[in-house]
Amino acid sequence: MTDPMAVGGPRRIRDLVYETFVAEGRAPSIGELSRRAGVPREAVAEDLARLADAHALVLSEDGDRIRMAHPFTAAPMAFVVTPQNGLDDRRWWGGCAWDSFGISAAMGLDVRIDTACPHCGAAISTLAGPQQPPSSGLAVRFPRPAAEWWDDVVGTCTMIRMFCSRDHVEAWTARHSPGAGYVADAGDVWRLAVPWYGHRVDPGFTPHTREHNQQLLEGVGLTGSFWQLP
Template sequence: MSDLVRVAVYTHFARTGHAPAAAELSADTGLEPADVRLALAALHESRDLVVERDEIVMAHPFSSIPLGFSVMGAKTLWWGGCAWDSFAIPHLLDAEPDVLVATRCPACDTPHAWVVGRQAPPAGDQVAHFLTPAARVWDDVVHACANQRLFCSNRCVDTWLDGRQPGYVMDLATLWRLARGWYAGRMEPGYVRREPATAAAYFHEVGLRGPFWGSR
């Protein structure tokens, strides 16, 4: 039941750019509204969705709330949940060979936009800064995602941090490699989230190593 609802959530997000309401999920799946609510609660508990008061906040890489990124496809506009998720959307959706990802530098408000596709990372000297270590993301996942942002440069990262403890900085090519395969299979029935060990191995494979990523 939960997997049926999960796939329906992702299908709706991909098609419309918006989170489905419980009534829409009931119509799409044939389940009773009470069963849909139970499934959403289970999917939140398993970290497959972020649900608050029966409303879907995030179905990574999709978001129902603005967190600093817009992602425009050929016919659909999504909120990107973070830098990572915004770069992941064209890798997840076969019908979108590339998307336009737009944001502003959190430090100086300079606008930035990239065409992000599946073949190669976009050009640019900008950097991504992730504030929350991978092992702590689900302590407050919305806060963690809201603080995975793209900046003009390391100087802008330092300005924005204003003396706070830095997280992890990566270039656009590394961000693109991180996003490329992370959500593979998430639109399909039977998808299973990575365990910490397999997640750390994936991070290592794309060039992200050290305590921040749970690996050496």
């Protein structure tokens, strides 16, 4: 089977999906993709299924619409990403803390990220950009090891939340999921998101190899069995 990310076929559909997320903060429907690509709906559905198999995007449970195209998500997931330039009226749902930094990185855009601490409920609002790290002191919890992320990628992203502090991650974890997960500084997650997602919407984007991604994790100190990609 040919590579679904090679130029033509599924790649064209994938690029249209990302174009729509970038411009409008939403996922296109299958009918819309069919019209814009000039191919039948059935062919679009087949292309989407192949892209989902390649983890190039994520479909809904019923397979009839786009759920996520990392770092974008088609439905609210606890993070709102707003351009810092007040004249830009676009908004995006961030799939998780990492993806929220990824949206900024992918578009080369300074943003404000709004969320709430899962432990205390306090509103968290931080600026971030390709050259601008988030506020210091914020922490991000990863719920499960890298090898298990794609077993339920929507569930994984849903649980990669930002907390006001490491103390609040630890208190939350002790109550809800003792002994599980990994706590990272938000600044390290931001440093990871920039190269991980930085080229995602470029016309010439090619998916990273597993080895490349492993090096990116190591580059920000995320090492050991928890961080071993499958």
